[in-house]
Amino acid sequence: MLEIKNITKRYQKGSEAFTALDNVSLRIKKGDFMAVTGASGAGKSTLLNAIGGLIHPDSGEVLFNGKDIYKQKSKVTDEYRKNHIGFMFQQFHLMPYLTVLDNIRLACYEKHQLDSINNYLERCSLAGLKNKYPSELSVGEKQRTAFIRAIISTPAILLADEPTGNLDPVNSSILMVLVEDYHKNGGTVVLVSHDPLVAKYANRNITLEMGKILSS
Numbered sequence: 001m002l003e004i005k006n007i008t009k010r011y012q013k014g015s016e017a018f019t020a021l022d023n024v025s026l027r028i029k030k031g032d033f034m035a036v037t038g039a040s041g042a043g044k045s046t047l048l049n050a051i052g053g054l055i056h057p058d059s060g061e062v063l064f065n066g067k068d069i070y071k072q073k074s075k076v077t078d079e080y081r082k083n084h085i086g087f088m089f090q091q092f093h094l095m096p097y098l099t100v101l102d103n104i105r106l107a108c109y110e111k112h113q114l115d116s117i118n119n120y121l122e123r124c125s126l127a128g129l130k131n132k133y134p135s136e137l138s139v140g141e142k143q144r145t146a147f148i149r150a151i152i153s154t155p156a157i158l159l160a161d162e163p164t165g166n167l168d169p170v171n172s173s174i175l176m177v178l179v180e181d182y183h184k185n186g187g188t189v190v191l192v193s194h195d196p197l198v199a200k201y202a203n204r205n206i207t208l209e210m211g212k213i214l215s216s
């Protein structure tokens with residue numbers, strides 16, 4: 001489904017070039033549930049962004065069903081992101097001028113999803129907050145809103161960057177049950193987490209160190 005071939009991404013840090021991803025190769029099959037761990041700065045978010053069509057690597061390829069998402073016309077890359085990827089950002093990136101409900105509806109294409117949204121809001125203890133704006137939410141509430149937005153359209157691939165980083169144990173396990181349900185229904189998950197309990201849900205684990213895959 002996804003093949004990452006020898007991708008390298010460098011950033012300029014002052015006068016030095018810094019290698020955030022160093023020749024990383026990886027295959028992700030349909031139905032995989034992969035956890036990505038590694039120290040802060042190891043390149044986890046950079047890898048997730050590259051897989052999600054958001055960071056163009058300096059070299060290498062990200063192939064989705066055999067086609068390089070970065071070598072296509074931009075419309076094809078847009079459609080890859082829109083039709084196949086659900087992305088939960090480490091910094092959430094909720095729209096500040098939209099309510100919880102409208103932030104989630106942004107990611108929906110069909111009206112009948114309202115029932116499904118309400119079901120997720122209920123399960124994530126957000127039903128009473130659906131008309132609030134992000135600035136009125138706690139960090140954990142923003143995180144759960146961002147999660148629902150990522151999963152609501154049942155994407156083929158869910159990319160989640162530290163999805164439980166700000167959640168208490170109860171909300172963390174509620175969210176992981178939802179990820180598990182999505183996975184059991186055929187979804188493919190790539191999840192970045194520092195939490196060993198969260199990584200246990202995965203059936204594949206990789207660790208990044210200084211932009212390289214240590215183990216897989």
Ligand SMILES: Nc1ncnc2c1ncn2[C@@H]1O[C@H](COP(=O)(O)OP(=O)(O)OP(=O)(O)O)[C@@H](O)[C@H]1O
Pocket residue numbers: 011012013020038039040041042043044045046047090
């Ligand atoms: N836009 C950027 N410009 C310069 N350097 C960057 C940029 N984005 C990331 N980096 C650097 O690349 C390295 C990898 O960053 P990345 O965000 O992928 O780390 P991470 O493993 O997700 O860390 P964390 O666990 O803290 O989220 C870091 O050293 C970071 O400072």
Ligand SMILES: [Mg+2]
Pocket residue numbers: 044045046090161
């Ligand atoms: Mg990160």
